[in-house]
Amino acid sequence: MKVITNIKGLVQASDRPLRKVCGKDMQKLSVVENAFLLFDEQTGKIVDFGSMEQWKSLSQQYAHIEETDASGRFVFPAFCDSHTHIVYAGSREIEYNDKIRGLSYEEIAKRGGGILNSVDRLRAASEDELFDAAWERLQEMCAYGTGAAEIKSGYGLDLKSELKMLRVIARLKQKSPMTIRANFLGAHAVPREYIGRQTEYVDLIVNEMIPAVAAEKLADFVDVFCDKGFFTVHDTERILEAGAKYGMKPKIHANELALSGGIQVGVKYGALSVDHLEYVGKDEIAALKDSETMPTVLPGAAFFLGMPLSPVRDMMEAGLPVALASDYNPGSSPSGNMQFVMSLGCVRYRMYPEEVVHATTINTACALGVSDSLGSIERGKTANFYITKKIPTYEYMPYSFGNNKVETVYLQGKRI
Ligand code: NIG
Numbered sequence: 001m002k003v004i005t006n007i008k009g010l011v012q013a014s015d016r017p018l019r020k021v022c023g024k025d026m027q028k029l030s031v032v033e034n035a036f037l038l039f040d041e042q043t044g045k046i047v048d049f050g051s052m053e054q055w056k057s058l059s060q061q062y063a064h065i066e067e068t069d070a071s072g073r074f075v076f077p078a079f080c081d082s083h084t085h086i087v088y089a090g091s092r093e094i095e096y097n098d099k100i101r102g103l104s105y106e107e108i109a110k111r112g113g114g115i116l117n118s119v120d121r122l123r124a125a126s127e128d129e130l131f132d133a134a135w136e137r138l139q140e141m142c143a144y145g146t147g148a149a150e151i152k153s154g155y156g157l158d159l160k161s162e163l164k165m166l167r168v169i170a171r172l173k174q175k176s177p178m179t180i181r182a183n184f185l186g187a188h189a190v191p192r193e194y195i196g197r198q199t200e201y202v203d204l205i206v207n208e209m210i211p212a213v214a215a216e217k218l219a220d221f222v223d224v225f226c227d228k229g230f231f232t233v234h235d236t237e238r239i240l241e242a243g244a245k246y247g248m249k250p251k252i253h254a255n256e257l258a259l260s261g262g263i264q265v266g267v268k269y270g271a272l273s274v275d276h277l278e279y280v281g282k283d284e285i286a287a288l289k290d291s292e293t294m295p296t297v298l299p300g301a302a303f304f305l306g307m308p309l310s311p312v313r314d315m316m317e318a319g320l321p322v323a324l325a326s327d328y329n330p331g332s333s334p335s336g337n338m339q340f341v342m343s344l345g346c347v348r349y350r351m352y353p354e355e356v357v358h359a360t361t362i363n364t365a366c367a368l369g370v371s372d373s374l375g376s377i378e379r380g381k382t383a384n385f386y387i388t389k390k391i392p393t394y395e396y397m398p399y400s401f402g403n404n405k406v407e408t409v410y411l412q413g414k415r416i
């Protein structure tokens, strides 16, 4: 058993089971001042928390317990990053220049850049090279306070290369103390060899790729880039139905480039989340209202690509929850810094600090299907949390943008 004492503020601590936070409730955040946090490094679970007053009487039961003093520091639940593409080879600064010159994401893709650029490099890379590069990125994410992540395939786009990516994710799951979920994104783009034959590529995904991925149990989820210039609603339905046969839950890319119908098709197939959401109108909000699907916004991608901003305030005012994830990938968001994602949420989307905390912890845990064990400080939940450096307020976390305010990370009760 271990205890953290004299915590200036224990953030997102809950006495009742928290699974997601919606609408106006996102403006309220529970913070226990001058707090303790008791956890078991054997089971990896949170045992108790409360005020230092309460700890004084409790501490007699725990005579030789190891104590860490967190005076002047806050404790937050570790971030859950519910949308990343961290298995990739190389980087894409050439497109960065094109973007600065004013080319759009679609124009870059049409010129053979974009996703297909990363596909060429991924196909040429070995499994070990990919593993090493992705491991580095995971370590970096963790140092910024992330304790759980979803990782997608989607830069292979043929059976062999998609399996290679998913095996890398399986190895990351095995080696890392982070909670990791794998998402099969065969429908990220039409590969060069199928250009002009999109339906045949969808046939390949449905008839060969999904059964092969399922046979090796390599994917928890199935994804489709359902958007203008990429995959249609009909393609998406076929792929989600094929995934469902093997228990792969949908988590999809939707409405980044247009009102694509992606949100509605995601909701129809019980998606855990629909992600991006730059284009959201009344119909999309109405569809989400009647669902368990988590609307997930990716502020890093909109920032990097200069996209229109998702109407998060309209969604929250309609009573919806909102999640924010990093979308860490080489083309649209080369950063997995969830502290910066919070800052972007506040500055660009005018979300309140309380809202961005919910949006990057409990709501992304929900978008990952793990909010029964992660995303808040609760007795019995996994002890995934970070201790900040000395900071004045919890609002300082999004306010002080770009800097790493995390001092120590604990995952499953162990100091990393
Ligand atoms: O989530 N929008 C689609 N896919 C990725 C970008 C991938 C890339 O450009 O390499 C995204 O932003």
Ligand code: FE
Pocket: 083, 084, 085, 253, 327, 329
């Ligand atoms: Fe993405």
